[in-house]
Amino acid sequence: MHYRYLLFLLLLAANSYADDGYRLWLKYDLINDAPQRETYSRSAQFIALTSNTPTLKAAADELQTGLQGLLGKPVPVIANAGNRTGGIILTIRKAQALAKDGYQLSREKGNLVIGGKTDAGVLYGAFALLRQLQTLQPLETLPRTSNPKIQYRLLNHWDNPNGSVERGYAGESLWKWYELPERLDPRYRDYARANASLGINGTVVNNVNASARFLTREYLDKVAALATVFRPYGIRVYLSVYFPAPKVIGGLKTADPLDPEVRKWWADKTKEIYGLIPDFGGYLVKANSEGEPGPQDYNRTHADGANMLAEALKPYDGIVMWRAFVYKADPKADRFKAALEEFGDLDGKFDPKVIVQVKNGPIDFQPREPFSPLFGAMTKTPLSIEFQITQEYMGFATHLVYEAPLFKECLESDTYAKGSPPGAATVAKVVDGSLNNHALSAIAGVANTGSDRNWTGHPMAQANWYAFGRLAWDHTLTSEAIATEWVNMTLTHEPKAVKQITGLMMRSREIYVDYNTPLGLSRPWTGVHFAPEPWQNKSSRPDWTAIYYHRVDSIGLGFDRTATGSNALAQYTPKVRQVWDNADQCPLPYLLWFHHVPWTKKLSTGRTLWDELCTRFYTGADSVSWMQQQWAGVKPAIDPELFANVAGRLATQRKEAIWWRDAWVLYLQPFARQPIPAPFKKPDRSLEDVKRLVDIYQLR
């Protein structure tokens, strides 16, 4: 074969694969800048492994693959560097500065050393080094030492045994239960690589609305097979458990957590699990929540249930994550207050192996919520925070919403717990255990992954998985820095385009809130959580209607949670309460969360509530056009298939944003009895038209 022919074949090979997003941020495409490549190459002439654990081997493999792609030449893996210089050395070492999973990157005797206290730390260091190259940073600026701020960094998969994913919008479950354990999809390893690259170290593989199947030997064998693939990447497997499992598959008459037989069943089951999965991570439990059974069925408490499982886990290095997402069907109560009402008295009563997992907000993953009052109130119990990466309430896989600002907003919220000075008691500091000196710390993200080729449906939703993982490791990173990093690794290095896309991402969540739930509105949803239904007033439960949340009437809009209303604000510390308690001073993003505001009340913007609402709905929807323009502007810098994919979804988002706008303004106007303020124009369809469209999405 001669040169030109070979060149042709090479181009052919390159062109036959458009960027389908499968590689995520681990693309490892050849760096275009030859001098830059040369500089990197001088420091990456070999990879030396001081020992050969599966995790160190995984780190070396990843470096080898990554460097080969980025630098365009093979890099040998050797056992011992000897006197050689110009290479990369992977080594486990004890160092004062290193925490359990931490890593150190340093230059020593002409080599680049990636050190970790554990082999997982080395693996994280290897990914950090690759990230440095992928974002074209000079190796000189390598951060020296990095330790995770939170100990357990987990994805929660709401995946069912039939392959469906609850609240999944990216295809089916990644786990092929019918093929396991005999066949291992190569994708399992790529899943582990992607998580490890972020420092995620655990995965709950099944839905919190759990099937008892997963505790049968048949399914444990399947889960164990997954664990085998994940193990070298430092990822432990956890299971969501169905609380009545001792009855359903154990044949017992009860699942009472204080019953000795039940406790024995769990102890035996746990032993069986550890026999199959020695590094099993533990249990996640949704109990007495939305119809799921739990210890209250036997007049026991959440603590009784959690502590029973903790006892079963006592001989092993495993934990219990007990969810605080509970609320009763009581039309007079305020769902906002339900979790603390049930869990407040249990503070301090949990076994040290238990962590209580709290959703970021008091309701349910709305586009904007105040932080859950539990973070300021339960100081004696380690609390894990649960974010939702999948976009259940954020436009499924067709709306572009970069979630890091939402995560950060919550993590940086100040609980002012224990009368701390400003900034000393943020939610982040509660969660990372530093505020209340808890040994356990954890963070969970409800995964947005699925069997779609690009993992997340919307190509830009990959950034949300990425951002969750990066923040789980280090919650002090800024949303913008994470976005810039991700865009560079995933989409383009072209500086103008990077800036433009980052800007688009940074505004996206606020735009979504504006056309969807501005000023502190929440939950205008029907059963499908897709189409607008603020008018929804019938449901099997009062707290599953829309009107329960927005409380519209002829006077105004919003849920009074001050002392004159549900007094949910009393669940916060006084300083927090003070910020939100006064309708005149309450920041606008939270206004209708806490106040029933008259239509004609003038807000800090100078507009009345009605005019401000309309302004948000209209400018929000219009801003999607701005997003489309911004995206159109980066076309030359983006892979064509990927460009078209996002452009198509933005067109859908534009259409649906107008739908949302129209639904809200047409529904609210008869209450507000005011015209749509200039320069906005009344929708050219009726409320009935809008509803008809919603109805379509409810048809069988």
Place this chain on the structure above:
Amino acid sequence: MHYRYLLFLLLLAANSYADDGYRLWLKYDLINDAPQRETYSRSAQFIALTSNTPTLKAAADELQTGLQGLLGKPVPVIANAGNRTGGIILTIRKAQALAKDGYQLSREKGNLVIGGKTDAGVLYGAFALLRQLQTLQPLETLPRTSNPKIQYRLLNHWDNPNGSVERGYAGESLWKWYELPERLDPRYRDYARANASLGINGTVVNNVNASARFLTREYLDKVAALATVFRPYGIRVYLSVYFPAPKVIGGLKTADPLDPEVRKWWADKTKEIYGLIPDFGGYLVKANSEGEPGPQDYNRTHADGANMLAEALKPYDGIVMWRAFVYKADPKADRFKAALEEFGDLDGKFDPKVIVQVKNGPIDFQPREPFSPLFGAMTKTPLSIEFQITQEYMGFATHLVYEAPLFKECLESDTYAKGSPPGAATVAKVVDGSLNNHALSAIAGVANTGSDRNWTGHPMAQANWYAFGRLAWDHTLTSEAIATEWVNMTLTHEPKAVKQITGLMMRSREIYVDYNTPLGLSRPWTGVHFAPEPWQNKSSRPDWTAIYYHRVDSIGLGFDRTATGSNALAQYTPKVRQVWDNADQCPLPYLLWFHHVPWTKKLSTGRTLWDELCTRFYTGADSVSWMQQQWAGVKPAIDPELFANVAGRLATQRKEAIWWRDAWVLYLQPFARQPIPAPFKKPDRSLEDVKRLVDIYQLR
């Protein structure tokens, strides 16, 4: 860049993509044999297009892509060959020998001419030529002319609007309803290419258990967007309709097919559809079947319902496919007879635009069924045959079952209708319209495609899609020829491996039948159609239990359908009846379909029924080990990822085959009251053990 570097990059590019099956049989990998390549290249120096219709352009594109891959060099597309020779000319021409979609491959004036009466014919010819190269056939043996034997060759997708696929085992639906119409997944085009390569010319995109959504403008816009992608590939879109749509989305008070308003609604709706999709293919209807509404709800007949839709389609080139899959919940009736009982009297009463779609067998896609009696009995009505490609009753996506022998077995069955001589009145000749001189002819396959990267879950299940399409075009092809062709195009050219894999495929269905439903057993299923449950005797309907079908008792096994029993055999012509009527002469594969046979009765094999059953169950399960060995033997010839994928699934199949065997023999033994015959050994687990395993798969 110099030569060696380039070579390295090329190998890198080649190696970074394992064969994930996405390309199906259209792989177009470089032909290894250089002289062979050279020979082909001499005849493929250019592609000349005599006109530029989208379909001819698609044909030229495909040839260009295919030749570039196969021959390793670019082939230009030119407008006019002029005096040039050594090229390929695509041309639409009138020729006596050509039917509508037919093609002719010929050598004319030094060029290779692909001629068709329509541009779709040319497209099929282009794929035929590529197939010739892909299977390394000399161009000299090009078949001259090929016409499809059946006019409408369709896939039926049982895809729901929520993305799930009823009886789908390869991920979610290919159609991304939430993204449509704004985003067009590039996969839609590859779907169309794959179908066009086989001559499939229509696709019903939604489940026969239809949602009314698909008839709303919102969804018609989405369907129209799909149609736009499919159109250049000669594929027309059809819709399954929900019979009460005029009520559900039209706001009418009735869906009575004789009501003038209802008729007008359908006429208007059809007009709307053709406004959006000018080449819309028509409607598929499941009515008064398994709880679906239909004309009988208004005391009208199937013909009334079908003819109403035909009337709506009158101004357009569209057809109605009305399914005959009906049976009432009557414990005393024989479901076997239900379809003809309902449809027999309607023969001759359907509009000429209606075709009645009949499942291959009288029950429901069992691993082996006699052909449906309708094929011999309804001579005045064009009948479409419906096969199930997806493996609802054949091990989902973990059992390797090559279905061409099943398809062929039915198509070649002799109905002896009209007293025809042997071979003159096969099911194939009923279906292709030749026997009864029908203008309409159609064949439908329930698709096994899904969003899995390799389309079909089990890599070998691609062969079933392929075989269905090839037989839809030409039902005289042999199963073996199709398998050989597919293996060559998809897996390997290595002659020994081709032979071994083809052999494995050819035996696979019989092996499955042996461990699953030998000797004419059927429907030992529970709700999930996955696990064995021959003991199942409770259901919401008597005909949804297992015992309804196998009729086990202490005397024997099987369903007496002779005159002493349900007399279903009377639905067949006398000659057919004669073959099956006598238990002593009835071919063993059909024995228990028609006879209740005593346990101790000696069969033609010399064994008693019980011993024969055991022999089938045991050798069937053991034969999966043989399949594993055969597959292991071809390892060097197969892409490693693909090899491991199939090997893993075979291991699962082996495990489950033993499960099936054990379930049957342990369940039947107390009735037969006989030991497992030597050399087979009694299962080392109990019936309770087997049931427990089944129960797991029924847990929420």
